[in-house]
Amino acid sequence: MAPVRIGVLGCAAIARHRMLPAFAAAADTEVAAVASRDAAQADALAKEYDCRAVHGYAALLRDDTVQAVYVPLPAALHADWVEAALWAGKHVLAEKPLTTDRDRSARLFELAGSLGLALMENVMFIHHSQHARVRQLVADDAIGELRAFQSAFAVPRLPGDDIRYRPELDGGALWDTGVYPVRAALHLLGPGLQVVGATLTRGTGYAVHTAGSALLRSPGGISGQLTFGLDHAYRNAYELWGSTGRITVDRAFTPPADHAPVLRLENRFGPREIRLDPDDQVANTVTAFVAAVHAGAAPRADCLAQADLLHEVLRHAGPMVSSAGWSQAGRIPHPGVALPECDGPSCAHS
Incomplete structure (x- = not known):
């Protein structure tokens, strides 16, 4: 064509x-x-x-x-x-x-x-092959029954005129770094997630929220803890924690095309690193x-589910920020x- x-x-x-x-x-x-x-x-x-x-x-x-x-x-x-x-x-x-x-x-x-x-x-990031490998490890019982998911994406403070800090442009941590752990939870835990608690915090001198967290629950009772922000030491990772082990993925959301991912698996056989070939998610x-x-x-299903979860994070965070963004x-x-x-x-x- x-x-x-x-x-x-x-x-x-x-x-x-x-x-x-x-x-x-x-x-x-x-x-x-x-x-x-x-x-x-x-x-x-x-x-x-x-x-x-x-x-x-x-x-x-x-x-x-x-x-x-x-x-x-x-x-x-x-x-x-x-x-x-x-x-x-x-x-x-x-x-x-x-x-x-x-x-x-x-x-x-x-x-x-x-x-x-x-x-x-x-x-x-959902188009990067490392996440398919993670899902396969979970399906192969590498960490037993899944119990919990944790994810964080936060970046250091940006210049004061950056659009992420401008409320009239829908700035704020939730709409920028927050989307990644929310979507990762959907990608790895599946549909039907519910927000059971959330916070959004506006740093001193900012007109938008610059930090946030959310607690999710899957239909099967798996918990998800998400953290995101725009004024933090850099963090870009997630972890799946099961009944017999855990998988940790660093540089989970924005790996360069030449980055060779390393999945860290700890289970009853001890810790090991699974090295993958580079992949170009862009x-x-x-x-x-x-x-x-x-x-x-x-x-469209995951996009709409993501939109629902972001809406619920805002709702649970309370009236201080629910109208911003x-x-x-x-x-x-x-x-x-x-x-x-x-x-x-x-x-x-x-």
């Missing part, structure tokens, strides 16, 4: 450093255009990929030669621009979280389905998106409505 022609809405860091190189390297995708509200910025980035520069996101959506779009904008802008892209007949790969409103996410998937378009949330994500485009649909919930724009734009250094999502 001919390569899928992809347009990129914005010049965010994750687009420049991860997704654009992956699209350009893949045989089944072609970077067709890069859009920015800053014409000079679009020109500079487009030259790197020998593609067309477009001034403004709406102009790119009007380009009939673009089959699919990648949306790396701040979380508050996802819903409106994803919907606009779907109405324009484009398949969509959108950065996580798809939206910060579970009902809006559900409506977007319904719209995509009605139009025969693929809508995929860009949670890349390239694997592009492959999965292309398959969804050709199928005219993308899997919601982007115009329930508002459905019609095609042709002018939408806000944001990209460039001040909106560089990574």
